[in-house]
Amino acid sequence: MNIESKDILVTRSQLKENVLNNKRVIGYEKQRKQLLNLLKESIYAGESNSALLLGLRSVGKTLLVKSILQELQNDSFEKNAILVCLNGLIHTDDRLALKAITTQMNLDNAVDGKVFGSFAENLAFLLACLKSGSKETTKSIIFILEEFHLFCSHHNQTLLYNLFDVSQSAQTPICVLGITFQLEIIESLEKRVKSRFSHRQIFLSPKEDHTFEIDRRLKRIQNVLCLKPSTRLSKKYVNSWNRHIEDLIDDEKFHTFMQRVLEVDPGEQTLNNLMFLVVSQLNDRKTRLTLKDFEDQYQLLESEDIFRLIRDLSVLEVCLLIAMKHYIEINDTFTFNFEIILTRYNAFVNSHSNIQEFQRATVLKAFEHLQNLRLIGPVSGVGLSALQKEYQNFELLLPPEQIVEAIPKLNYLPTEVAQWATSDLI
Amino acid sequence: MNSVQEELQATYPCRKKQIEELYNLFGYGEEPLVDAVYVYGSSSTGKTSIIKSLLRGLNLKFALVNLVECYTSKILFESILNQLSDHKIDVIKAQPYARCDNMMDFVANLRKCGETVDLSRAVIVLDKAERLRDMDSNLLPAFLRLTELADLSISVVFVSEIVFDNYCYKNEIVTPIKIHFSQYTKEEIIEILCLNFDTAREAIESSYGAELSITEEFYRNYLSVFLSVFHRACRDVSELKYMAKQSFVKYCEPVAKKDCELSDSLALWKHIAPVLKSSLGLLYMRISPTHQENSSTLSITAKDSQVQSLELPYYGKHLLIAAYLASYNPAKEDKRLYMKYHGKKARTKSDIRAKSKTAEQLFTQLGPKQFGFDRLIAIFYAILEEKVDLNSHLLVQISTLVELRLLAIVSDNSELDNRKYRCCVGLEYIEAVARNVGINIKKYLVDFN
Numbered sequence: 001m002n003i004e005s006k007d008i009l010v011t012r013s014q015l016k017e018n019v020l021n022n023k024r025v026i027g028y029e030k031q032r033k034q035l036l037n038l039l040k041e042s043i044y045a046g047e048s049n050s051a052l053l054l055g056l057r058s059v060g061k062t063l064l065v066k067s068i069l070q071e072l073q074n075d076s077f078e079k080n081a082i083l084v085c086l087n088g089l090i091h092t093d094d095r096l097a098l099k100a101i102t103t104q105m106n107l108d109n110a111v112d113g114k115v116f117g118s119f120a121e122n123l124a125f126l127l128a129c130l131k132s133g134s135k136e137t138t139k140s141i142i143f144i145l146e147e148f149h150l151f152c153s154h155h156n157q158t159l160l161y162n163l164f165d166v167s168q169s170a171q172t173p174i175c176v177l178g179i180t181f182q183l184e185i186i187e188s189l190e191k192r193v194k195s196r197f198s199h200r201q202i203f204l205s206p207k208e209d210h211t212f213e214i215d216r217r218l219k220r221i222q223n224v225l226c227l228k229p230s231t232r233l234s235k236k237y238v239n240s241w242n243r244h245i246e247d248l249i250d251d252e253k254f255h256t257f258m259q260r261v262l263e264v265d266p267g268e269q270t271l272n273n274l275m276f277l278v279v280s281q282l283n284d285r286k287t288r289l290t291l292k293d294f295e296d297q298y299q300l301l302e303s304e305d306i307f308r309l310i311r312d313l314s315v316l317e318v319c320l321l322i323a324m325k326h327y328i329e330i331n332d333t334f335t336f337n338f339e340i341i342l343t344r345y346n347a348f349v350n351s352h353s354n355i356q357e358f359q360r361a362t363v364l365k366a367f368e369h370l371q372n373l374r375l376i377g378p379v380s381g382v383g384l385s386a387l388q389k390e391y392q393n394f395e396l397l398l399p400p401e402q403i404v405e406a407i408p409k410l411n412y413l414p415t416e417v418a419q420w421a422t423s424d425l426i
Numbered sequence: 427m428n429s430v431q432e433e434l435q436a437t438y439p440c441r442k443k444q445i446e447e448l449y450n451l452f453g454y455g456e457e458p459l460v461d462a463v464y465v466y467g468s469s470s471t472g473k474t475s476i477i478k479s480l481l482r483g484l485n486l487k488f489a490l491v492n493l494v495e496c497y498t499s500k501i502l503f504e505s506i507l508n509q510l511s512d513h514k515i516d517v518i519k520a521q522p523y524a525r526c527d528n529m530m531d532f533v534a535n536l537r538k539c540g541e542t543v544d545l546s547r548a549v550i551v552l553d554k555a556e557r558l559r560d561m562d563s564n565l566l567p568a569f570l571r572l573t574e575l576a577d578l579s580i581s582v583v584f585v586s587e588i589v590f591d592n593y594c595y596k597n598e599i600v601t602p603i604k605i606h607f608s609q610y611t612k613e614e615i616i617e618i619l620c621l622n623f624d625t626a627r628e629a630i631e632s633s634y635g636a637e638l639s640i641t642e643e644f645y646r647n648y649l650s651v652f653l654s655v656f657h658r659a660c661r662d663v664s665e666l667k668y669m670a671k672q673s674f675v676k677y678c679e680p681v682a683k684k685d686c687e688l689s690d691s692l693a694l695w696k697h698i699a700p701v702l703k704s705s706l707g708l709l710y711m712r713i714s715p716t717h718q719e720n721s722s723t724l725s726i727t728a729k730d731s732q733v734q735s736l737e738l739p740y741y742g743k744h745l746l747i748a749a750y751l752a753s754y755n756p757a758k759e760d761k762r763l764y765m766k767y768h769g770k771k772a773r774t775k776s777d778i779r780a781k782s783k784t785a786e787q788l789f790t791q792l793g794p795k796q797f798g799f800d801r802l803i804a805i806f807y808a809i810l811e812e813k814v815d816l817n818s819h820l821l822v823q824i825s826t827l828v829e830l831r832l833l834a835i836v837s838d839n840s841e842l843d844n845r846k847y848r849c850c851v852g853l854e855y856i857e858a859v860a861r862n863v864g865i866n867i868k869k870y871l872v873d874f875n
Contacts, residue, residue: 009454012454012457013454013456013457013458016457016458017457017458020458020460020461020579021458057600058600062574087575088564089529089564089567089568089571089575090529090530090533090564090568090575091530092528092529092530092562092564096528096530099530100530150564269600269601270601273601273602273603276460276603277603280450280451281450301604305466305589305590305591305604305606306589306591308589308606308608309588309589311608311609312467312468312608312609312661313609313661314657314658314659314660314661315657315658315659316658316659316660337791337792337793339790339791339792339793340791340792343788343791356655356658358658358659358706359706359707360854361707361708361709362659362706362707362709365659365709365710366659372587373468373587373588374556374588374589374592388793388794388850388852390793390852391792391793391794412611412612
């Protein structure tokens, strides 16, 4: 293996590492300060607090909290506070959440001898543990509830009620921090829960100011794609690579491209996927990143999957889709059954002599295949299960316009079928 | 180009792009793996097998679970852990690696497993991932961010036939990297099926003896003839492979009988075309077409033979026909259809409108309507020429029809007076039955009058 290809392997792995484990948060200084103060108050001053951190998917909420916690993590943190992390996806009901809280608070020993008959007993014990302390002497407990909206769907919101209740009364100082992407989540809290919540909401949203946002994003890309000096790479190589990335980012076209990406989706996930795919393409024949790579991959990311699915259909299946589209357009309805579509399809076949005719069983198979691919779906209704499958009502699960749009791209279709799709006379 | 990649491309022809994409994500050692990959495409395009051989070739630790086998999430969790931890299930005690009732246990056990086994570059492959939609709602989002939840660099690959948008709303979950396995084109299918040339030759040799030697060119010609019939209905390679194998022996028959030369493609086509057409109806069924042909001539259709195989009594057939007529005709037309002297019917405006109805709103296409017992018996006597008593022997035949699932009871089971039924057979079937007893069914159907 020569030097060149070894370099590129190291580059790949370092960049991938950067994309996946990017710990640095750029921007959001104000929110960061607010959160930091909040946590410090509970840890060091022993005040109880509750707050919600709101922001759209993948803007970096968890990342922000993690980086703040990392900043706080030192000796005095250990002495003054206990961290309890819950996630709505894992802790799907209050019983599990309680179990996790017990473990994370190192109360397992205290629980050990006791046998809890019910959820309520367990909760009472835990609350007693929480209440027994006074403000001055005890450690404060920090609860981080990720996917907070899922906790709201728990039975009676018992957990939330109790946590907020403790945070309101002068007992053990606790700080409850909920993280969710549902901006209006506070509406789904029950009244008694809501009244105990401090109503402190911190919004994490991209700024209106576009030039600011795009700068932030470019800075992030540079941060990710630039190599850090390491022992495995020569200094010269790192410098030349970084210069090449800087050139790429400085490019005006790259700028406008990123602006477009940003306008479509302000979340970081798309950008991360994009960068990961672009980095994945590097190999010893392709040693540099270009704007075109980004554009190609972005086009792939954003292209409609449904068109690819339609492209994989057989001619017969496409014909059935066209028949469905015509039927619902002409009759101004949403539902159809197999017999109706079969008649329409047969009428088309009979009027075109050179289209091959299929047996009923074959057409039914094609119809069922469409159902498997979730292009059509059964309409639920009363007593329909008793019907034979030929008469079961179905609806199209994709807009008819998409069928029309997809047809010209199917180069294997016979001309008659392609014309049938667009014709008004049926 | 790496050797693993080359080997895969030799084993799986026409999958260059997909193998390269996958290799870019998983192939290079010491690199961290992406959290989640969503692989989708039609059935038998090589999704699972390519992923499996790639991961095996790269010596990555992986767990492959087919979600069809996991009807509860408990089984899913435990089988993933068993595979990742190389846990051998004891025959006597049959204990899993760890009991997992929920996601919390799973994540905890995964972490525990990570302490003993190196899971840093492990992959979990979930085949038939569309099943996740019917399982607990937290499974899909949790698997998508398993790296984050479990704090391990574990990668999850979802393999599915449907597009990702079908899972839930876009902002609810993060979108993974998607890889599409496109369907093979016609030329590619021929290329792939040609790989089976050797087994096809062996099949010929075993049935006609060794003197009939075929060339690959001949096989290729056969495939293009075969695909000209089948390709429009089906693009599924494994299905086409099976069907091609089925009819190839038949295709060579005239050559073996010395009726024509190997090169005479026109004569061969004439011979094979009807066979292919009839076997088209057996697509996806995996029934050997040869059985049918031996037993009867081709003129009898499948439905006819089905009717013959289920030999109903004479009156039973009439009852079934009556039930069909009752299901697919409106009750107000009965008088006109079955009475000899029903008088002249004044044509109303609604009649004219009904006549101009489009072909799609026929009664025979909207499905069976329910009907009462009295109406069934009335129609039965109307279509039956002779007079028979209404006795228990006759009535028990209705129950027989219900037992055979030719009729369905719609009304409540506890109700004994004027039960409601619905007919469950199609037009083709009932036409065959009617032909059998010499009734022209179309004469009695409103749709055809």
